[in-house]
Amino acid sequence: MNKQHCIVVRKSGPLEGRVRIDGAKNSVLPIMAATLLCEQECIIEDVPKLRDVYVMIDLLKTLGAGVEFSEDGVLRVDGSKVDKWSAPYELVRKMRASFLVLGPLLARFKRTMVSMPGGCAIGTRPIDLHLKGFEALGAKINVEHGSVEAVANELVGERIYLDFPSVGATENIIMAASLAKGTTVLENAAEEPEIVDLANFLNSMGADIKGAGTNTITIKGVERLGATTHRVIPDRIEAGTFMVAAAITGGDIMVDNIMLEHVKPVAAKLREIGCTITEFENGIRVQGPDSISNTTIKTLPHPGFPTDMQAQFMALMSVANGTSVITETVFENRFMHATELARMGAEIKIEGRTAVVRGTPKLAGAKVDATDLRAGAALILAGLVSEGETVIGQIHHIERGYVHIENKLSQLGADIRRIQQI
Template structure:
């Protein structure tokens, strides 16, 4: 078994380039099933999840070729299988995103209930509600979802919650439905805009992404294109916090500052200097973190995917901070791991009360989910001694070359086989 070892490190200094967004790449790769010509995707992060979704596409009859480490060529002209394998679905929740394209292309889809991080209930009801509104018959029995349709007809859909996955799946299936589909209370994340831009390059007619109402006029056929994935705002945010927690001076390159406004605002509130430029952000930490309150919300609110990293930083603040998690009900699993390192955190329902301590101590810990793993890396950078992180496959699902990037900034981080 491999673990990641992090030792107390000097203040991080230097430049780090952010890769393409995992949460943009996965739906766009899934959406490539809609095209019938060559699709070239650039700046795709080199991640476990990307490998899994590519394997899903191959199993469905698509041709997937890695031109280089972060460039993929996909051709789905000969798509011929509507059944998604259970072993692949069980590895990653984003596999669910092939449902919409499969129904649009083949008129049917059969899949298992998805796996992924155990951060709480993420019902697929909204995906299925959207499909039904377009005329799809759904049958859910024995842990599988059977979907079929004779003809997709556009309709009006209101999401009870602005689910990112449901918004993406509905955009994809509606792009080939007859007539117009209007999706209200849609998710507004930058990744939704990236998906719209990609689909429109294929020949779709979609507008409104980034707002709560998206309008999709269906077309009969989608082609091919070349598309570059947007930068990963969560990876960017993680390195911004890394600079802050170590009192370092780091320039984060290939980042869109408008995508992480709440992260930047909260860092400044915590007393960290943040300098925004056209395509990079510089963070200068002064070694002292002020207590702040954080509440996670759907975009454009503070991202739930940055909650655990901020909590790691706030364990060392001078005073008391409160973090309220409103998106996922089980996203405080990292708290016990941080407490093993000496953090003073109490959970009260959806709130975590963090009393700053003078220092953390390295300990054996487990990455309970993707972002929790990132938080433990950050804590390890400032903890006395060694922090040994198990279950690092979670980290590998979302961070491309995390040890190499941190090492170049001066961190003491490496892998070890145990």
Template sequence: MEKIIVKGGRPLKGSVRVEGAKNAVLPVLAAALLSTEGTNIIKDVPILTDVYTINEVLRSLNAKVDFDAERNEVRIDASAPLSSEAQFEYVRKMRASILVMGPLLARNGYARVAQPGGCAIGSRPIEQHLKGFEAMGAKIKTGNGFVEAKVDGRLKGARIYLDFPSVGATENIMSAAALAEGTTILENAAKEPEIVDLANYINEMGGRIIGAGTDTIRIEGVRSLRGATHHIIPDRIETGTFMVAAAITKGDVIIENAVPEHNAALIAKLKEMNIEIDDTDAGLRIRAEKPLRSVDIKTMPYPGFPTDMQSQVMALMLTAEGTGVLTETVFENRFMHVEEFRRMNANVKIEGRSVIMNGPSSLQGAEVAATDLRAAAALILAGLAAEGITRVTELIHLDRGYVDFHGKLAQLGADIIRVNDDETADEKEKELV
């Protein structure tokens, strides 16, 4: 069994560079299916298992995909006729696979996509996606583990109001509307930087989208789109994770390739916790030399505090003085990692949609299992601050969203290794003691 072994107690120091954004690259790669001529060249692509999965989905749909991992570049030619069915064997691995539905429906007038998989964080339903497709004239059918959408002729532009500013629904509807007849007005849209990145890419292909990054997006449909070259934005969640890594170890770290305005809510809360953050020419500098103060945090849709940073900041708050409350409003069932924190001697309790922490907890190393992508990172962060040895298993989650996470932490001075089996783990662990 693969595991990461970490010995706590070392302040992190040095520089680290973040990758292209996982949550931006997946919808961009799916939207490449919209182009009927030329080659799409997507740059700054992170080397993640989710990227390999979406590439397999695209290949199964008859797109030509070449992933040059050394150059962090994907080339996609989707000019040939596309299949309309995304098979379960690929889609079950990752819920973002549902993002091919909008492009397929716009291209072929029909899409049949298996119900998505991915992290087990609540129900995360796709009703908002389907509501948008229906508004544009599609007929929806669900059953036997599949979702089908069909339209006679082209999709029609429509005014669509989302009940909740869902990121996935905004991306899927925006992609579908790019080839619709007429204009689509998408209200209460998600405003994340990844939405802006996708809109920029579609516009580079010849689309006409304005308003991305606001709650109202206007998409004027065009007849066809062509291949384009696009650079993926830096990953704000990886940035945030390394900000917390610096803070939880009382370190001094510079994060290269960070975009501070994409993390404004997180930066505000970290400063409130007594952490120094400066935007320098070298990158975003994080210093945590003063005692940490507890704060109250509520996750919200962007530009609010990101749910994808909830578990990492929870780890940090365990080390802070006083009582802190962290409330999750975006997803239900996103506190599965709390039980793993308790195994590390964390003073933490769940009350409804909130977690209450009385700190600082005297964290102790333990064997813990990652429950989802961000929890995997959070448990490693807690291990950096714990006394003794922490072993983190279920790393399949970590590899979905972080490139060489343990290697980057080691580069910053962490006592951390990744091993493939228990025998090797026992040998390597002795080197950390």
């Protein structure tokens, strides 16, 4: 995972074959954080070998946990020897999701200190909703010198309303409330499938959580949580990315190991632009159209169209017939990939939170940079249909969310490889 590598993509024909989707990055990270609530061993299955996962493993080890990660994606976390409640800056700055240890550490030790988080530069993503939730549960919060300190004599259940259905805040508050005294009712909670997966994991440890997947979640605090084994849900964003790969190349891809309910918004839009979609019990077949129709997209919290698929669809709309409009309502700085796509000949005009994409018959390969995780995926997709060669730098962003995406695409017929930059 060397930052000096880049991905080279050449124009490829229609991609065809089968691809298996890995466990969800946005599910496994909060679940790994939740193991800190337990003083026994937790086993997590189908864990993807991602850069962010290894950062979280390092963080858990720093806090005192015993961690084993096998070749077949089984992660064992023994929380019995966790004895530290402070998360160091050098790890937290690498990944925003590391802030999710705040809730579990607060619940277990009644105090914690965590540096302000890092991660992709796609917007402000404030942590005030996390802190508001902890304060409601009885914690005193002190923010200074780039760190957040939270201290509580005890955590007590409370009714909490989130001003915005933040996924991270919902997860952090659920974890903290799991060991609180009494009942917590979390209103305007995020409804993402990854929230449901976290709640299922916590319940299998002995937590009492109801309503996950709806906007009101009820958490009855319990005295302790115990050992469990849990399989992570498939990654709906990785699945969506390969679905778009079929669409943009006019290919025929069977995407295995998915939950159909989780990819509904993406499948609906792909049907709209001309794809043939066939659903199976654990997979979905996407056949790309001869001609891609334009469309209108508005990102929304789940169950709306996912913001994490916006960049990939912008690449797709760059080669569609007619003009498409994409409105980003979740993150205010998530059009950085538009500049990179423009280097390849895409015609994109940004007006505030709206992108107007005028489809063009062909794109041209260029040297571009992955400005964030999903932007990197969009550039790969554009490269598959661009004349000549596309060289993508800053691929450490891509490695945060896709396990060897170049290998998976290559097996489907893509002309793509990773090389050492000179």
